[in-house]
Amino acid sequence: MDVDVNGGSRRRTSSRSTSSEQSCEEDQMDLRRGPWTVEEDLVLINYIANHGEGRWNSLARCAGLKRTGKSCRLRWLNYLRPDVRRGNITLEEQLLILELHSRWGNRWSKIxxxxxxxxxxxxxxxWRTRVQKHAKQLKCDVNSKQFKDTMRYLWMPRLMERIQASSATAAATTIGVSSSATSTTSVGNFHRNNNNNFPNVGTGHDGVLVQGVTSDFSGHLAQINANYTPENSSTANSCDSLGNQVSPVSDLTDYCYNLPISGNNQNYNFQGGQIGYFSDSLISPSGYFNQGLDFNQPMDQQSNQWFDATANGVVDQSENLWNAEDIWFLQQHFGCSSSNNNNSM
DNA sequence: AATTTCCCCAACCGCAGTCCC
DNA sequence: CGGGACTGCGGTTGGGGAAAT
Incomplete structure (x- = not known):
């Protein structure tokens, strides 16, 4: 990302308009807009390869591109730059986005x-196409506490569990041992590890005070990301036709999550990865687990009608963040009603 | 098969911040 | 110090492909 890492990237190192730049200025008439052509891409790539980036307005002129400097910059940074990573957002990245967005909001460049x-x-x-879509499905405002808690207590633990599961599977595969998602790896055993080598999260990076829920969760993130690179991501192990990495499970959709849950108000154990850290490090959303529900009662006995409807495919579980049990849970605890059988977009 | 609707994402826009003259 | 030029950021739009009807 192009940021003022050292506060100096925007600093002009030469006078505003050199003679060579001025000689290019007559080329700036009838600016093009809209999608870039292959030829334009090549011109921009070649020019930057020879002259470097920056000074976008003069770059556009001198390269002979009938584009604004802003357009050239955007095209380069978002598409042509060699280190742009393409393909689906991986689970790790999704988790990181959720975590960082909960901390910083719509600070996209910072994220x-x-x-x-x-x-x-x-x-x-x-964020807009996936996260906000699910918020709408739940008829929650994406900025509401309800939705944020939903992310924090359902979505993010789920992501972590999926990452754990795929990591365990990959590891077992590597050593030739069959494995299942019920690995002995316990998410609940994660603890803040300030020695992690993922420096950006969980250790007060950027002057952000990381504490409480965020702190501990960031510790988990740090663990997850300590060994994460785009190359070794457990979920980025396939490629599309262009050779770009594509996550085989890039969305929060198809995972069958196993409730019911421990009846303890805050010791909220999910099958699979053990999410026992809720009791220690995460603050239970007020009252969510404390409404007299019998979690030990089978889900389908509690909500037969609705469950049947979802099980019959009214809810497309392959494309929804929330499976039937989740939505039931959300309805019970958050007052969010599912709109999976319609489209509120 | 044709049409409509939905969804994704590349690109644009406006604004604010920064730098230099 | 003020103003113009430039850059970067976040919000929004619209084209095109996919899915649904």
Whole structure:
């Protein structure tokens, strides 16, 4: 991401308008807009390869591109730059986006700094198309506490569990041992590790005070990301036709999550990865687990009618963040009603 | 098969911040 | 110090492909 890492990238190192730049200025008439052509891309790539980036307005003129400097900059940074990472957002990246967005809000460029190769535009699009869509499905405002808690207590733990599961599977595969998602790896055993080598999260990076829920969760993130690179991501192990990495499970959709849950109000154990850290490090959303529900009662006995409807495919579980049990849970605890059988977009 | 609707994402726009003259 | 030029950021739009009807 293009940021003022040292406060100096915007600093002009030469006088505003050199003679060579001025000689180019007559080329700036009838500016083009809209999609870039292959020829334009090549011109821009070649010019930057020879002259470097920056000074976008003069670059556009001198390269002979009938584009604004802003357009050239955007095209380069979001598409042509060699280190732009293409393909689906991986689970790790999704988790990181959710975590960082919960901390910083719509600071896309800042979030993008922590996802190498991803652009602010891409993250922004991801958020708008995926996250906000699910908020609408739940008829929650994406900025509401309800939805944020939903992300924190359902979505993010789920992501972590999926990452754990795929990591365990990959590891077992590597050593030739069959494995299942019920690995002995316990998410609940994660603890803040300030020695992690993922420096950007969980350790007060950027002057952000990381504490409480965020702190501990960031510790988990740090663990997850300590060994993460785009190359070794457990979920980025396939490629599309262009050779770009594509996550086989890039969305929060198809995972069958196993409730019911422990009846303890805050010791909220999910099958699979053990999410016992809720009781220690995460603050239970007020009252969410404390409404007298019998979690030990089978889900389908509690909500037969609705469950049947979802099980019959009214809810497209392959494309929804929330499976039937989740939505039931959300209805019970958050007052969010599912709109999966319609489209509120 | 044709049409409509939905969804994704590249690109644009406006604004604010920064730098230099 | 003010103003113009430039850059970067976040919000928004619209084209095109996919899915649904």
């Amino acid at each position: 993008a700094q922590h996802l190498p190769g991803r652009t602010d535009n891409e993250i922004k699009n991801y």
